Amino acid sequence: MLLEGKTGVLLGVANKRSIAFACAKxxxxxxxxxxxxxxxxxLEEATHKLAEAxxxxxxxxxxxxxxxxxxxxxxxxxxxxxxxxxxxxxxxAFANREELEGRFSQTSRSGWHTALDVSxxxxxxxxxxxxxxxxxxxxxxxxxxxGAVRVMPNYNVMGPAKAALEASxxxxxxxxxxxxxxxxxxxSGPIRTLAASGISxxxxxxxxxxxRSPLRRNTTPEEVGDATLFxxxxxxxxxxxxxxxxxxxxxxxxx
Ligand SMILES: NC(=O)c1ccc[n+]([C@@H]2O[C@H](COP(=O)([O-])OP(=O)(O)OC[C@H]3O[C@@H](n4cnc5c(N)ncnc54)[C@H](O)[C@@H]3O)[C@@H](O)[C@H]2O)c1
Numbered sequence: 271m272l273l274e275g276k277t278g279v280l281l282g283v284a285n286k287r288s289i290a291f292a293c294a295k296x297x298x299x300x301x302x303x304x305x306x307x308x309x310x311x312x313l314e315e316a317t318h319k320l321a322e323a324x325x326x327x328x329x330x331x332x333x334x335x336x337x338x339x340x341x342x343x344x345x346x347x348x349x350x351x352x353x354x355x356x357x358x359x360x361x362x363a364f365a366n367r368e369e370l371e372g373r374f375s376q377t378s379r380s381g382w383h384t385a386l387d388v389s390x391x392x393x394x395x396x397x398x399x400x401x402x403x404x405x406x407x408x409x410x411x412x413x414x415x416x417g418a419v420r421v422m423p424n425y426n427v428m429g430p431a432k433a434a435l436e437a438s439x440x441x442x443x444x445x446x447x448x449x450x451x452x453x454x455x456x457x458s459g460p461i462r463t464l465a466a467s468g469i470s471x472x473x474x475x476x477x478x479x480x481x482r483s484p485l486r487r488n489t490t491p492e493e494v495g496d497a498t499l500f501x502x503x504x505x506x507x508x509x510x511x512x513x514x515x516x517x518x519x520x521x522x523x524x525x
Pocket of ligand 1: 282333335336459
C-alpha cells in the first residue's frame with residue numbers, strides 16, 4: 271500500500287479511457303484517498319460514476335483550469351475536504367481542433383494562447399494553489415508527450431505547449447523543492463483517448479509507435495498509471511524536475 275494515508279487530487283478524468291483515470295485506479299488501489307476534478311457541471315455526474323468505480327474513497331470537485339475563479343473556488347473546497355494534500359496529478363490539455371492539422375506555421379494567435387494556457391500555464395496555476403496545502407511535502411506529476419522535443423505531424427501548437435510544460439516542471443521543482451514538494455512529468459506514448467482523437471492522423475501515429483518502439487507495442491494507460499504511482503510514492507523521493515518516458519522506448523529510436 272504505497273499511498274496508504276495519503277490524499278491526492280487528480281485533474282483530467284473525463285472518462286474511463288482518460289490517462290488520469292488509470293492514475294486514479296493505480297493510486298486508489300494503493301490506499302490513497304482521492305479528489306477527482308472535472309471541468310464543469312456537465313461532466314460532474316459522469317465523474318461521480320467514475321469515482322464510485324474506484325476501490326477506495328474518492329470525491330469530485332469542479333475545476334476549470336483556464337479560469338482563476340474556478341481554480342480558487344476548487345482550492346477552497348479541496349482545502350476543506352483535505353487540510354493536507356500529499357500529491358496531485360495534472361492530466362489536462364486542450365487545443366482547438368483546427369490547430370491539430372495542417373502546417374504548424376498556420377497557428378493562430380488565439381489558438382496558441384488557448385493551447386499554452388490550458389495545457390502549460392495551468393500546471394503553474396495548480397502548483398501555486400496546491401503546493402501550500404502540501405505541508406508535509408508532496409508530489410506533483412503532469413503528462414507530456416514526445417511532441418515537446420520532436421516534430422510530430424499535426425501535433426502542431428501542442429508541441430510548444432508540452433515544451434513549455436516540461437520547462438515549467440523544472441522551474442517548479444526548483445521553487446518547491448525546499449518545502450519537500452517534488453514536480454515531475456511522465457511522457458506517455460500515444461494512447462487512444464478523447465484528447466488524442468482530436469489529432470489528425472492519430473491512428474498512423476499509433477501504428478508507427480507499435481512497429482518501431484523497442485518493446486514493439488503501444489503504451490497502455492495502466493503503464494502510465496503505474497509509472498505515475500512510482501512518482502507519487504516515496505519510492506521516488508529522490509526524483510524531481512525530470513521527465514520519465516513511458517512509451518515502450520519509442521523516444522530513443524532514430525528511425
Ligand atoms: N493520449 C495520448 O496519446 C497522450 C500522450 C501523451 C500525453 N498525453 C497527455 O495526457 C493528458 C491527459 O489526456 P488524455 O489523453 O487522457 O485525454 P482526456 O481527453 O481523457 O483528458 C484530457 C482532460 O483535460 C481536461 N480539460 C481540458 N480543458 C480543461 C480545462 N479548461 N479545465 C479542466 N480540465 C480540462 C478534459 O476535461 C479531460 O479530462 C493530457 O495532458 C495529454 O496531452 C496524452
